[in-house]
Amino acid sequence: MTYRLLYLNIRARGEPIRWLLRALEVEFEEERIDMFTEWGAKKEELKWGQTPVLEVDGEHLGQTTVICRYLGEKHDLAVEDSWTATRQQEAVEYLHDVSSLAAFAFYFRMKGDEEQKEFFMGRVRERLPMVVKNLEDLVTDEAGWLLSPKMTWVDVFVAAYLDQYVDMIDGLLEEAPKLQELLARVRSLPSIQEWLEARPALHEFESNEGL
Amino acid sequence: MTYRLLYLNIRARGEPIRWLLRALEVEFEEERIDMFTEWGAKKEELKWGQTPVLEVDGEHLGQTTVICRYLGEKHDLAVEDSWTATRQQEAVEYLHDVSSLAAFAFYFRMKGDEEQKEFFMGRVRERLPMVVKNLEDLVTDEAGWLLSPKMTWVDVFVAAYLDQYVDMIDGLLEEAPKLQELLARVRSLPSIQEWLEARPALHEFESNEGL
Structure with a gap:
């Protein structure tokens, strides 16, 4: 099973998937799409016109909560009942x-x-x-x-x-x-701690300043 | 198992649940909350402050897609895989x-x-x-x-x-x-056809006019 995460270069709705993939300690690639310079063209390539998308063995799966539930159940990080x-x-x-x-x-x-x-x-x-x-x-x-x-x-x-x-x-x-x-x-x-230290700083437009 | 659906007196996000309960041919009660005269007070009573809510044996379950999946799986109107x-x-x-x-x-x-x-x-x-x-x-x-x-x-x-x-x-x-x-x-x-004939007409504010 190979995973590849496509999302914008922000935290938002992609971040729960990034944390989860790390918590599961599964290998994955990530493509971070620049919101301003790359998203316009990328959007056209995506079937549902949205990210996050998780490529699962090359197949695209969308929707943050669906992706997370899928990963949780697949890798036994889920309740049974x-x-x-x-x-x-x-x-x-x-x-x-x-x-x-x-x-x-x-x-x-x-x-x-x-x-x-x-x-x-x-x-x-x-x-x-x-x-x-x-x-x-x-x-x-x-x-x-x-x-x-x-x-x-x-x-x-x-x-x-x-x-x-x-x-x-x-x-x-x-x-x-x-x-x-x-x-x-x-x-x-440990895997999340590592990510918290490695992840890109917030963009100015992602900050809570003035909200 | 007793079901009671709480939703506004409009179609919108409640309508998929109404159709599904009828397609399943299970008994249920329905409370239609008037958007203008009743919703303000009702909202305060609801734990998550939102409808639709399905009461399942008295317990509240929210979120349209969660309610529909729950009902589908419970009543064998779901895929297994x-x-x-x-x-x-x-x-x-x-x-x-x-x-x-x-x-x-x-x-x-x-x-x-x-x-x-x-x-x-x-x-x-x-x-x-x-x-x-x-x-x-x-x-x-x-x-x-x-x-x-x-x-x-x-x-x-x-x-x-x-x-x-x-x-x-x-x-x-x-x-x-x-x-x-x-x-x-x-x-x-048949159960949906019956509902289509019986359901209240659209309110003026629900119509697509001028959208």
């Missing part, structure tokens, strides 16, 4: 949804449209604390993972998004000690 | 994504913000034909269902969204004869 998997997937989708709102906020900030930027940041500020509160309730007291006695792809996915969101809203994890701990534990996996 | 299920889920998510763009277009039209309405409709016009083209490629020549020799929840899901989108973009299914046929076959299931 189907109702639990459903509850995990629900949580994953709620957290992932915030990324669309944030993406529009970033887009309108880049366009200099303060009013629309504020509209979407308002939605992010409304949604994110609620999502965090609910995720906190899903972390088990004993093991400290989301709806599971052992770490699954869902923990890596949640950690990779929270890592991006903690700076966006002041005190986001203040009342979520279990998520703080979960994020710290995922960040301290 | 996990790679095929992954490919189906990918297609489902791409189609479902369009509903967020459309929702913003409807929202900004309601607010009388022509420029923002046009921004989001531009995205819908760009995405939807591409998604339809790709879905068409996934319909099998023999059986006429999406990546499956028999009808699955994915076909019902796709049909329920296409039923809403066919009027939005002129000639959307013109080059998609297999999807036209799939839509017609799902619409002609």
